[in-house]
Amino acid sequence: MKLPNGENVIDALVHLKDEKKYIEDVSRFYPGAPDEVTRLKAEAITNLMISSLISKTRSGITENEFWIVLELCASSMKFMDSEEMERSLEYMEQLMDIYGIESSDGRLSDWRYGFNLEDYTNKTVSKD
Numbered sequence: 001m002k003l004p005n006g007e008n009v010i011d012a013l014v015h016l017k018d019e020k021k022y023i024e025d026v027s028r029f030y031p032g033a034p035d036e037v038t039r040l041k042a043e044a045i046t047n048l049m050i051s052s053l054i055s056k057t058r059s060g061i062t063e064n065e066f067w068i069v070l071e072l073c074a075s076s077m078k079f080m081d082s083e084e085m086e087r088s089l090e091y092m093e094q095l096m097d098i099y100g101i102e103s104s105d106g107r108l109s110d111w112r113y114g115f116n117l118e119d120y121t122n123k124t125v126s127k128d
Helices: 007-018 036-059 063-077 082-099 107-113 117-122
Strands: none
Touching (some): 007 036, 007 082, 036 082, 063 107
């Protein structure tokens, strides 16, 4: 399925890319990266993801391509501190909002925890 590729999508992606990332955000309970080197590394990985989406969106991106780009970022971020990994997933949620994607179908949980939390919490316990 093709995702939206209008100027409003591109503008939102460019705006997000231009933001300074991994700085303290009290509203998200995020303390900020522990140091500037870590912040810059995390920001570079995230901006590379956004740049890839901008490029692919201009030529027409599918939802599958969208998830591949995000998964590559998540793979790189798993070697960062847990706070930076969590914050990168929040940036991914912002990207989902830009494209109008309502659910990751457990992908974000899987990338963060190694399993889909929804599958785990939705299992019913049989009653004897």
